[in-house]
Amino acid sequence: MVRLSLALILSLLVVTSGCGNTPSESSSDSKSKDSDPVESKGTIGFSALTLTNPFFKVIADNMQEEAAKHGYELIVLSAERDVKKQADHVDEFLVKGVSAIILNPCDSNGIGPAIKKANEKGVPVFTNDIKYDGDEGKVVCHVATDNYQGGKLAGEAMVKLLGDSGGKVAILHFPQAESCQLRVKGFHEIVNAxxxxxxxxxIEVVATLDxxxxxxxxxxxxxxxxESNPDLSAIFAINDPSALGARASLEAAGKADQVTIIAFDGQEIGKQAILEGKILCDPIQFPDQIGKVTIEQIIKYFNGDDVKPEILIPSKLYYKADAEKDPLFNKG
Incomplete structure (x- = not known):
């Protein structure tokens, strides 16, 4: 009896120590060590659009932390905007026997066959930030910013900026992503009105570029x-990285004071640029909430509870005055 008890104790120690570690080092690791151990229940696969964009890293980190609370390990892979690579990730997850798959689709329609393959294997698929826009596969739930509402906020900011004088505007788009399509659609609705x-x-949109x-x-x-529109007044960029690239070209051309940038996201790099006056404002997103809510829906699904097909989190405008009050820049 003593030998049996010792073996049982040792096996339990192996299980509980394994579920406290995730594939990447993050703040969630230290937090899980301080909490009561959770019995390992399986793995969840996440194929991110890209982890070079801090926005998706925040989503991944919060999903890891939330998944660990419920006893699941989150496997995180970066597709680097390549839909074929992302389809390969789905195959890899299915071989590993994951309990669920989460995607930021690299192509809102082209990822359909991979989703269908997961469906056929009985593995539920969830998406966040970027919505699957096809009908070949089935997604249980999509969690994202209300990108259409955010695009309208960007349009309102542009009208506030140019409404009295008018002017020429360029849009830096990423049309492959349904989320960006919605941002641009909302922006156009307000500007057209x-x-x-x-x-x-x-307000004349003279160019929409990828x-x-x-x-x-x-x-x-x-x-x-x-170069083609030397009298350009403003730019609407669908995210902070493309906005900062635009700012670099404006500075190089000596047009940083002429052309005002309105972006989207509210990453730390974007907020810093707003604080410094390089970007006028952003409709900001809340990637921490997107990550946490995604895992919550997966757990609800596992428990047999009803799950809404889509959950949208509103964005809000963030100007320099907001940055000056932001705890992010007032840590002392």
Whole structure:
């Protein structure tokens, strides 16, 4: 009996020590060590659009922490905007026998066959930030910012900026992502409504360019658009990295004071740029909430509870005055 008890104790120690570690080092590791151990229940696979963008890293870190609370290990992989690579991630997750899969689709329609494959294996698929926009596969729940509402906020900020004078505007898009499509749609709705009410202060969108959602491509297309539109007044960029790329090109061309940037996201780099006056404002997102809520829905699904097909988290405008009061920059 003594031998049996010791063996049982040792096996339990192995199980509980294994579930406290996640694939990447994060703040959630230290927190889980201080809390009561949770019995390991399995793994969840997450294929991120990219982890070079801090926004998705915040989502991943919060999902790891929340999953650990419920006894699940989150396997995190970065698809680096490559839908084929992301489909391979799904195959890898299925081989590993994950309990659920989470995706930021690299292509809102092209990821359909991979989702269908998971469906056929009986593995539930969830998405966050970027919505699957096809009908080939089935997603249980999508958790994201209310991107349409956020796009409307960006439009309102542009009308506040140019509504009295009018001016030419360029949009740095990332059309492959449904979330960005919604941002641009909301932006256009507000700008078009303004233009319908005025004759002499119209806001003219002279170019909509694929800024790639990153700094390098944002810089490249901005250089092109200011060469073809030397009297450009403002830019709406669908995220902070592309906005900062745009700012770099404006500074290089001596047009930083002429062209005002409105971005989207509210990453720390974006908030810092707003504080420094490099970006006027952002409709900010809450990636920590997106990550936490995604795992909450997965646990509800595992428990047999009803799960809504979509949960949207509102954004809000963030200006320099907000940055000056933000605890992020007032840590002392």
């Amino acid at each position: 303004h233009n319908d009410k005025t004759k002499n202060a119209k 800024g790639g959602g990153d700094r390098d491509e944002g810089s490249k297309v901005t250089k092109d658009v200011i």
